Amino acid sequence: MATISDVAKLSGLSKTTVSRVINNHPYVSDKKREQVLKAMKDLGYIPNPSARRLRGQLTTTIGVIVPRIVNPFFAHLINSIEQAASQKGYQVLIGQSYEDREKELAFLNLLKTKQVDGIIMTSTENDWDVIESYIEYGPIMLCNDYVNQEIAPMIRLDQSKGAQIGANHLIERGHRKIAYCTGGLFDEQGKGKDRNQGFQKALSEAGIKINPKWIFVDQHTIEDGKYVLRQLLEMNDRPTAIFTGSDEVAGGIIIEAKEQGLTIPNDLAVIGFDDQPIAEILDPKLTTIRQPVDQMGEKAIEVMIEMLEKEEVEVKNYELPIELVVRQST
Amino acid sequence: MATISDVAKLSGLSKTTVSRVINNHPYVSDKKREQVLKAMKDLGYIPNPSARRLRGQLTTTIGVIVPRIVNPFFAHLINSIEQAASQKGYQVLIGQSYEDREKELAFLNLLKTKQVDGIIMTSTENDWDVIESYIEYGPIMLCNDYVNQEIAPMIRLDQSKGAQIGANHLIERGHRKIAYCTGGLFDEQGKGKDRNQGFQKALSEAGIKINPKWIFVDQHTIEDGKYVLRQLLEMNDRPTAIFTGSDEVAGGIIIEAKEQGLTIPNDLAVIGFDDQPIAEILDPKLTTIRQPVDQMGEKAIEVMIEMLEKEEVEVKNYELPIELVVRQST
C-alpha cells in the first residue's frame, strides 16, 4: 500500500506539499498540485485513516447504537441515517447493544479513542448519568429514544400523543375494555413512560379505568405477541381491544388470534406502533401509529454534523409529527 | 484520554513494559504487572486502536458487505456473523453496497488501509477479477453469494438443489404450469445462475417445458411481488403455481392475490426462498426453502479467523444443507 512518502518521492516533492494537496490547502502552485495528483493516481494512493485519526483529525465517522438490527424498525432507522450521512461525506459505524449495558458502554468507548467523531443513540440502556460522562469526548445525541432532561440534543416523537391518538381511536370505535402491551418494563422515564402516560390520559379522559390484569410489559417479539393472546384467552373477563407498543407484538397477536379462531377486529381490535412493513403484510392489515423514520434519520445527521462543525450548539429538542394509519385491524 | 505514556508515568515504568502487559508478553515480573494494571485501571486507560492499526497490528475487526440491511435476510446474516465474531473477540464493521459497484469498492478499500483485517462478502456487485485484486491486502471470503471459481473460500448453499427441491415440490402437487421469479437479472454465474439451472432441470426432468412469458427477473421487494401478480392476471394463459427467489416477493404476490380475490393455494400456489420471519406472518403461511443463516454466519467467522491466524489456508468450499419447509401456500 502506497503511503504519503511514496507519493512525495514519486512526485519529487515533500510530504508537506502532498498533504496540502490532499487537504485542499491554499498555497500550492497549480503545477505541483498536478504533479502530486498524478503521482497519487499512478500509485493508487489512499490516505491511511488510522494515521489521520491518530493525528487528531476528524474521522468523518459517526457511530450509531441500536438494540438490534434484526428489528426492522431499527434497520430502517439505520438506513435513513446512513443515507443522510453518506450524502454529507460521513461514514456510519453501527453498533448493536443487544439491550446490554456493557455492550453499550463498549461502543461509547469508541468516542474516547477517536474511532468515531460522535454518536447517535437510538436507544439507551444505561442511566443518563453514565452516558453523560462520555460527552466530554465527543457529541452524543439521542434519536428515537429520549430522556426527560435537556442535556443532549434529541430527535423525538411525542410518544405520549402517539399513545393518546391510538387509544382515542379505539375508544371512538366504541371500545371500553382495552388492554395494553408495552416494550419497556415500568420505565421511570423516556419513551416508555410517556407512552404509558398518554394511554392512561386518553382512558381517564373517557372515564374508563384500566384493568391491571390487561397490562403486559416487556413484550417485544412476534412470539411474545402470540403468548399475550393465549393469556388473554384464559381470562374470564376479556378485553375487546388491545394497544401494543410494536407492530411485531401486534402481529403475533393477530396471527395467534386467527389460529385460535378469533376474528379481527370483531372479536378483538388490535393497534400497533411504528408502521413497519409487516403492518401491510398482516391479514387483516394493521392499524398502527406511524413513526417518520426517514425524517428522523435525516434530522439526526443534520444536527450531528452541526455539533461536529460548530463549537457550541444549543441543546435542542426536535419533535417530529406522529400519525395514525387506520387499516383493517380496528 | 489517557495514553500509554500516562500509564507508564503513573506506574513509574517504561512504555515498553506497559505495552508488554497489554499484550500479555512473557518476561514481566508479577509485581510490575500489578503496578501497570493498577495504573491502567486508575486512569481508565484504553489502548488507542488507531495507533495500533497504524503500527500494523491486527485490528480484530472484520468487515461485512451486504446489499442492504433493511433486507431481513441480510440483517439476520449480519446478526449471526456478529454474534460469532464477538465470541471470538472480533468486531464487525458493516458496509452496505446498495447494489452499487462503487460503494462495494469503497468498502473493499478498508482492507488496503488496514481498517479491517478481512472482509466477508455476502453479495458481489463487481466482477470477480476486480474483487480479486484486493486479496493481496487481506483475506476475502464469500458467504451466501458465490462465484464458480475456486479462488476464495466460500460458504454456500447448493442453490441449484434448493431450486430443484422447490420446483419438484410444486410438480408433486400436480402443477405443470409453473412461473418463475428471480432476483438477479440473467446472471452469468453464481447463485442466480445455479438457481435458474436447478429450476430448469426439475422441469425438464418432469417433461415440462418452460413458458418464457412466465419468467420474471430482477424482482426483490414486496411491491415487486404485487406487480408480478397483476401481470399474471392480465394473461390469458395463467400459471397455477409460482416459484420465487425471495420470501418478500412471494409475500407481495400473496397479499395482492388476496386483494384481487384469488385463493392461495387453490388458484395459485406460491413458494418462497429464505424462510424469513415473514413466511410465518403471511396468511396463508408461506411454503419456502430454508437457508441456514445462523450456521452460515458461524462458519464464515470460523473460516475467516482461520485465514487470519494461519498463513496458508487451502481455499475451500463449504456447503451447508438447504431444506424445504412446507406450510400452507402450496
Place this chain on the structure above:
DNA sequence: TAGTTATATGGAATCGATACCACATCTAAG
C-alpha cells in the same frame, strides 16, 4: 567460579499523516 542462558526492563525508531516553524520567492505599496 566463570560462562551461558533465561528473565526483566528501558531507549529509541517506527507506522502514515498533519501542522508548526523556518525559509524562499514574488508582488505591490510607500
Place this chain on the structure above:
DNA sequence: CTTAGATGTGGTATCGATTCCATATAACTA
C-alpha cells in the same frame, strides 16, 4: 528602491502504540 505582506515549499516534531536492540540481573551449567 526598500520593505511589508502574500504566496509557495520543505524540515521535523508529533499523535499512541509496538518492537528491535541494548543492557542488567538472576538462574543454571560445566
